[in-house]
Amino acid sequence: MEKELNYIELIRTRHSIRDYEQHTLTDADRAQIMGAVASAVPLDSGIHLDWKIADAAPMGGSGLLYAGCGTSNEELVEYGYRGEQSVLGLTAEGWGTCWYGMAHMPGSPCSIVFGKPGTPGVRSAMLGALSRGHTRKSLEQLVTGGIPADSSPLVRTVMESARLAPSAINRQSWNFEVVSDTQIVIKGDTGRFPDLGICLANAMVTARQLAGAATVTRLDTGTYSISW
Ligand SMILES: Cc1cc2nc3c(=O)[nH]c(=O)nc-3n(C[C@H](O)[C@H](O)[C@H](O)COP(=O)(O)O)c2cc1C
Numbered sequence: 001m002e003k004e005l006n007y008i009e010l011i012r013t014r015h016s017i018r019d020y021e022q023h024t025l026t027d028a029d030r031a032q033i034m035g036a037v038a039s040a041v042p043l044d045s046g047i048h049l050d051w052k053i054a055d056a057a058p059m060g061g062s063g064l065l066y067a068g069c070g071t072s073n074e075e076l077v078e079y080g081y082r083g084e085q086s087v088l089g090l091t092a093e094g095w096g097t098c099w100y101g102m103a104h105m106p107g108s109p110c111s112i113v114f115g116k117p118g119t120p121g122v123r124s125a126m127l128g129a130l131s132r133g134h135t136r137k138s139l140e141q142l143v144t145g146g147i148p149a150d151s152s153p154l155v156r157t158v159m160e161s162a163r164l165a166p167s168a169i170n171r172q173s174w175n176f177e178v179v180s181d182t183q184i185v186i187k188g189d190t191g192r193f194p195d196l197g198i199c200l201a202n203a204m205v206t207a208r209q210l211a212g213a214a215t216v217t218r219l220d221t222g223t224y225s226i227s228w
Contacts, residue, residue, distance in 0.1 A: 005092045007205035011161045014088070016133055017096025018124045020060040020115035025053070033065065033114070036089030040082040043200065043216050047078040051086070054105060059098065059123060061115035068107035073190040073221050076109060080197025081204075081216075083112055084165070088205065090114055101168050101193060109194060110168075131170045136163055143176045152181040154210050158226065161206035162186060167195040174199050182211075183227040190222050200224055 025033075030053060037051045049067040057064045065086065069079045087097045096117035101110040120128075128134065139147065139159055147156060159176050162184075167173065174188035174196060186203060188196030200216055203226045207214035211228035219225055 005088065005205075007088055007202075007209050008157065008161060010088045010091050011164050011202050011206065014091045014097075014166075016098040016128070016166060017113075017115070017117045018059050018098055018127050019118040019121045020057075020062065020096060020113075021118040022060065023062045023116045025055065025062050029062070032093055033063070033086075033090065033095075036093065037065070037082075037086045039089050040085035041204075042078065043081045043197070044074060044078055044218075047075055049079065049082055051082075054111075057113045057115065058100060058103065059113055060118065061096075061098075061113040063114055064100070064105065064111045065114060066105040066108040066111035069109055071109065071192070074218070076190060076192070076194045077197035077200065077218075077224075079109060080194025080199075081201045082197075083194060084198040084201035085205065087112060087166075088201075099166055099168070099198075109192065133166075133170050135170070137172050139163055139176075142172075142174070143178065145177060147178055151178055154207075154228075155181060155184060157210060158203050158207045158228075159184060162199050162203040165195070165199040165202045167198065168193040171195065179225070183225060185219065185223060185225050187223045196222060196224075200226065 051067045054064040095114045098113045177185040207228040214228045217225045
């Protein structure tokens with residue numbers, strides 16, 4: 001069941017949190033987190049992801065959200081697509097999050113650390129600087145063929161949300177094409193990370209917020225259409 005959140009604002013303000021306050025999860029916390037997970041809409045409902053919470057988390061987080069997932073391109077895209085919707089849901093509830101690929105839970109490509117945001121320390125400074133996490137490629141660099149001057153502002157807003165998606169080592173290995181005022185195409189390097197699905201999730205929730213509904217369709221491996 002999708003929730004009515006201000007996703008555009010959440011996407012613009014979210015950043016990876018790498019220092020957390022000490023906080024032991026309560027039953028209410030777990031219910032809230034699994035509620036955010038349940039709010040995520042699937043891209044391919046045939047791919048089953050059974051999200052779980054592990055109590056031990058790196059970086060002092062309160063927990064780790066993960067699911068068993070295959071390694072095909074489609075499965076990794078699905079993992080990122082649903083995982084990022086959960087990240088945004090958790091962000092809306094005041095949780096800090098960080099996608100985490102350095103260590104894997106068994107059967108899972110990567111996980112999502114979450115907890116109560118703490119004062120940024122050396123770890124935040126070092127890892128943030130290494131990944132240059134506060135920087136992004138410009139839309140001009142990412143949009144193949146450029147943005148038509150008479151494009152609807154909605155097209156630019158959807159692509160702006162896609163641009164701000166988090167990715168492993170901030171690779172941002174995707175590009176966009178404007179098809180019409182109600183459709184863009186996102187292409188990405190699927191690799192071994194769920195980055196492309198994360199990018200698609202940001203575009204989808206933004207289009208849905210602005211237009212009321214959005215459809216994501218797989219056109220080819222690593223190529224997806226978002227229309228509204
Ligand atoms: C799939 C994935 C794996 C990631 N793995 C790590 C990680 O292992 N350690 C870490 O500190 N950050 C990790 N990150 C966070 C990225 O470095 C971060 O999202 C990127 O630099 C952009 O910064 P931002 O999230 O603050 O906007 C990961 C992100 C993604 C999407």
